[in-house]
Amino acid sequence: MSVSAVYQQSNYTARFEWGVEGVRALAPVSDLIVIIDVLSFTTCVDIVLNRKGIVFPFPFKDASAAEYAREMNALLAGKRGEPISLSPAKLALLEENSRIVLPSPNGATCSFIAKDNQCEVIAGCLRNAGAVARYIQQRGGIVSVIASGERWSDGSLRPGFEDMLAAGAILSQLHPFELSPEAGSAAAVFEASRSKLAPMVAACGSGQELIASGYEDDVQLASELDSSSVIPVLDHHGAFVDSSHSLHR
Template identity: 35%
Template sequence: MSSSAAPVSPFDQSRYQVRCEWGQEGLRRLAPADVVVVVDVLRFSSSVTEAVADGPVALDERAHAVSRNGAAVAEEAGRGGALVLLGCLRNASAVAEAVAAEQRRRGRRTSIAVICAGERVPGAADAPVRFAVEDHLGAGAVIDALGIRAIDHTSPEAAAAGEAFRGLRSAVRHLLSASGSGQELLERGAAEEVRRAAEIDGSPTVPVLRDGAFCAL
């Protein structure tokens, strides 16, 4: 007698190769994936992408201080055994190429979860993750770049993010600076950081999580 199949949730996106969700809760909702791309554009993914050029960046208390959500998502994804990459607007094409290379190495279709870190209201650590336009666009940039490489069996959620990026690509710089997260950084005097985070494919670097630290792939 054959064993019964594991139950499938309507929300786990297991039917699709490329999936997209929000925060740690979204990561848990999705079916386990071979590769998890964590997108926290302002500021974790973008800052670590620049920093790993000078050496590994530990996933420690300082990393959690930089990001309310991105570091926590990466840490949880790593415990699940996935290959964990950081994606952002600056390295979207490089991340997609790294995923394509991983699929070639495996010799089979590789599942990808693109997780938008989202944002929590300052001072409300237990608040739900809010929609962050910069992460939606960053995830869309990665998903679009995957599609260019024929990794395009996307869930509706992933397809919507990809289309949002394609449709708004020319307005990315304005949208990042005008977003809530962008305005928060501008108030701190970090305008240059926001500007750099909006540079599409400005970096060939892909941070990968290994032994509790991110290093350049």
């Protein structure tokens, strides 16, 4: 057995991992891969799609992102504080039917890498956890949920508690999928936190970082469990579009 296969949780139909390397390990052996970045990329995707827009994930916020936005006939998100940025509260004011290129080092990068595989790529967060779980149950197959996490100052992965919560919110609803130990642990964290979800997101490191910078509204929007029915799926153009119309009710 190769080293990579050891970490692919191959005896289970629902799997959980962290970051870019988790995507690289699990996307090639998955039918569906769910990217989680609660604060804030996948929450931003949910907000834009609720306004009938689409989001192109991009890993870099540099000249190549501006060129990509021109190619996609889309607006390029800038730094926090600008009208279009990686801020759910700002994007909630966006015009409907907008096309946005949204760079981020975590969720967007994981999504961008995942699209090069044959699996279906979904953007999940706390807001759409129930809708995404229902979609996965109807699609079936092998699903891997990736918590994107954040970055330490040296660029290494910092696991984000908020991402594990959202991953667990989805995984805890997947029946009769067989959860790996990693996936089961995420589900258990969510179940233990469900009754105090918003305060815990606000109190965790990522939440405190945003609140200290004046973005309490972003944290609040990101904490609204099952407030959205949007199912963001990456299409063949590389954009997240809403696939909730395909969900049988």
